[in-house]
Amino acid sequence: MNELAPQLFWPCTLGIAMIFVIGLYCVLFTYNLIRALIGLEILIKGVTLLIILAGYITAHEALAQSLVITLIVIEVVVITVAVGVVLGIRKHTGSLDARNIRNLKG
Amino acid sequence: MFSWLILLPFLGVIILNLPFRALMRRAAFWLCVFIASVQVCAVVFPAVCLWMGKLDILGYILKINFTLDNLSRVMLLCIGMVTFTAVFVERQMRRDEDKFFNFLNLLLLLVAGLNGIVMVRDIFSLYVFLEIAAVSSFILIGSNKDFAAFEGAFKYIVLSVVATVLMLSAIALFLIVAGDTGFSSISAALKSSPDRFFVILAIGMFLCACFIKSGLMPFHGWVPDSYSSAPASVSILLAGIVTKAVGVYTLIRVVSAVFGFTPAIKSLLLAVGALSVVAGALAALGQRDFKRMLAYSSISQVGYIILGLGSGTALGVAGAVFHLFNHSVFKSLLFLNSAAVELETGTRDMESLSGLNKRMPLTGITSVLASLSCAGIPPLAGFWSKLIIIIALWMCGQYFYACLAVAASVLTLAYFLSMQRKIFFGKLGEGLENVKEAGFGLAFPAVLLALVTVGAGLFLPLIIHVFIFPQGAIVGG
Structure with a gap:
């Protein structure tokens, strides 16, 4: 356990929780598909910070770094595929409005 | 050992994309087909492939601990069989050579990822695979490039990313x-401090992520959409x-x-x-839609697996794993039948089809077998797995859930019989006179799965002691 950890833990956790809230707000309260993806991206950034914090307070920085680098690579791939899908939706409907993609129901 | 099963699909992708395309x-x-068959053979006849087990190259390079137990073997067997089926179905359904080639590349990546999932013993490597x-499954769902496919893929992506965020937060807290x-x-750390706030939060988040990924009921929104809009082989x-x-x-x-069967987890x-x-x-x-009906049935059957797991006894887990195996066999068969019906008649609307048994006897017979197995009719495999789950629930005192499982089995029979009556039985519908059997690529895997x-x-008496009951051993460990 790092000696600065007890003082740093709660402020950092609070900051990360705020990032989560911002990301969730961004995903839930928008009809724009690209904005929803940006919200998801903000959520993943919060998780990245949480892993770094976990590595710092347990003094496992090397492990946390390797995890975070892997995570960033994967997240870029996922978001790229998601943007590709959004582009496909844009080609079909001509808009980025999430209210248009409610055909499948029941 | 067996890490070559992950390496083989990756090598396949590389070989496919060498210069002489x-x-x-x-x-x-x-x-x-070769890679899928090798995987099935490696599981069914482990002795034949023992010399390959010595080649633990991937585990040596990546320093990941790959191990294999009975549960992993069952999953590898399912992955091999279903991949085999999907390759044949895609060959039959897809006329475009380029798209077929892309499908095979993505399929190999998918198989590599799934093989990795069932062999790792590390929570972060699990996340990576x-x-x-x-x-790969996002791209496969959207590969038809029609609007419904994109819609299904987008819903899956959003929920999957949310599940990823929950899972990674749990991993950070475990760290x-x-x-x-x-x-x-992690298991040792959880045992020494089971009641800390962080531990409970992390376990809850991880379970939620798994529920989203397996499409259980409060989080099932993406399942019917992506199953029904994806191409047949991807479904x-x-x-x-x-x-x-x-x-x-x-x-x-x-x-x-990792978590252990605590009372709170069991009741959840x-x-x-x-x-x-x-x-x-x-x-x-x-x-009304054939594939949507199968998707909801899939949610219901996954519920049975979770009920078996929730009993927390060795018998219940053995039943759950056996039902998992059975489900991947009969649900693949039913989606295969829906692909055959859609290919020949051009529709999945159950109201506009009828009497196909006369024109497509093989599809009719295999779909009856699969539905009866799913509904739990005695000589078929689905009956035994449901029976084991219900007995396990009864034995650990969960009488309410056991009765519920029996009652829901009747509902399962109801919707499958209604499907059979609409599509396959009765008089041949108008405009369906020229329908014929869908061809070798769909018939061959259908017969194998049946x-x-x-x-x-x-x-069952032959396999129950070598294949089913040993699954319960993971409860103790």
């Missing part, structure tokens, strides 16, 4: 508690193995190896499982 294109189909499988990401060290893959390995297997493995699993069983079956009753589901039921 024209030659590779012709060989691609057989290469995939999970994302490999998820990304704080345990200082490591291996299953054994087979999704229903047969992707959600099973990514969600259900992860849940079984993590609950049994039982409640979510019962909700999925009943609500999935009720929703399936009201569907034989597996009948065989596993009839030869």
Whole structure:
């Protein structure tokens, strides 16, 4: 356990929780598909910070770094595929409005 | 050992994309069939492939601990069988050579990811392989490029990313508690401090992520959309193995190896499982679209698996794993039948079809076998797995859930019989006079899968001690 950890833990956790809230707000309260993806991206950034914090307070920085680098690579791939899908939706409907993609129901 | 099963699909992708692509294109189909068959053979006849087990190259390079137990073997067998089926179906359904080639590449990546999921013993490596499988399935769902496919893929992506965020937050909290990401060290840390706020929060988030990935009832929104809008072969893959390995297997493995069967986890699993069983079956009753009906049925059957896991006894887990195996066989077969019907008649609307048994006898017979197995009619495999789950629930005192499982089985029979009556029985509908059997590519895997589901039921006494009961051993460990 790092000696600065007890003082740093709660402020950092609070900051990360705020990032989560911002990301969730961004995903839930928008009809724009690209904005929803940006919200998801903000959520993943919060998780990245949480892993770094976990590595710092347990003094496992090397492990946390390797995890975070892997995570960033994967997240870029996922978001790229998601943007590709959004582009496909844009080609079909001509808009980025999430209210248009409610055909499948029941 | 057996890490070459992950290496083989990756090598396959590399070989397919070497400079002389024209030659590779012709060989691609057989290469995939070969890889799937090798995987099935390696599981069924481990002695034959023992010398390959010495080649632990990937584990040596990546320093990842790959191990294999009975549960992993069952999953590898399912992955091999369903991949085999999907390659044949895609060959029959897809006329465009380029798209077929892309499908095979993505399929090999998917298989590599799924094989990785079932062999790792480290929570972060689990996440990495999970994302490999998820990304390939996103692209596969959208590969038809029609609007419905994009819609299904987008819903899956959004929920999957939310599940990823929950899972990674749980991993970060485990890292704080345990200082490591291996299953054994997290398990030890959880045992020494079971009641800390962070521990409970992390377990809750991880379970939620698994529920989303396996499409259980409160989080099922993406399942019917992406199953029904994906191309036929991708529906087979999704229903047969992707959600099973990514969600259900992860849940079984993590609950049994890391969290342990605490009373809180057991009651959560039982409640979510019962909700999925009943609500999935009720929703399936009201569907007109063949594939949507199968998707809701899939939710309901996954509920049975979770009920078996929730009993927390060795017998219950053995039943759950056996039902997982059966489900991937008969649900792949039913999606295969829906592909055959859609290919020949051009529609999936159950109201506009009737009497296809006269024109497509093989599809009719195999779909009757699969539906009866799914509904739990005695000589077939599905009956035995449901029976084991219900007995396990009864024996651990969960009488309410046991009765619910029996009652929901009747609902399952109801929606499958209604499907059979609408599509296959009765008088031949108008405009369906020229329908014929869908061809070798769909008939051959259908017969194989039907034989597996009948065989596993009839030869149960032979396999029950080597294949089913040993699954319960993971509860103790």
